[in-house]
Amino acid sequence: MVKAYLVLRMKGQVNIPYWAKTTLKLLRLDKKFRATIIPVKENTEGMLDKVKHYVSWQEPDISLIKELLEKKGRKEGYKSITSEDLSQLGFKSIEDLAKLLVEGKSSLSKLKPLKPWFALSPPRHGFKRNTKKLYGEGGMLGHNKDLAAHIKNMI
DSSP states (O other), rough: OOOOEEEEEEEEEOOOOHHHHHHHHHHTTOSSEEEEEOOOOHHHHHHHHHHHTTEEEOOOOHHHHHHHHHHEEEEEEEEEEEEEHHHHHSSSSSSHHHHHHHHOOOGGGGTBBBBBBEEOOOOOOOOOSEEEEEEEGGGGEOOOTTHHHHHHHHO
């Protein structure tokens, strides 16, 4: 059973209807190529289905989340996460934090000094699929099984 989703915003801020902007803001995805980890609740899948034409999501694995936290995880002041920050939050290592996020027992927004999102760069060598279509139609949007490979190119 899925316990968390890794969600990536694929489209920019222009010509987005207000209801989609509101939902994306609640997901903490304000800008293009921002990613976050959200635990699965009763309203999570409805929110993702509502904005499926603007985001892409997948069930995360621990190694990918660990790599995201090490390379793109930030705290207040846009500084990298250190081992001292993790010990203040009550974690021994980044791997413990990654495991907790993948299991859906916590979210980045509850861990106060950490930013609730990861700012990613555009992928090296571009996207291999169309960014304007859903995954089932040959695109990138919606529930995407190949998202982990694209995110590794964006780190």
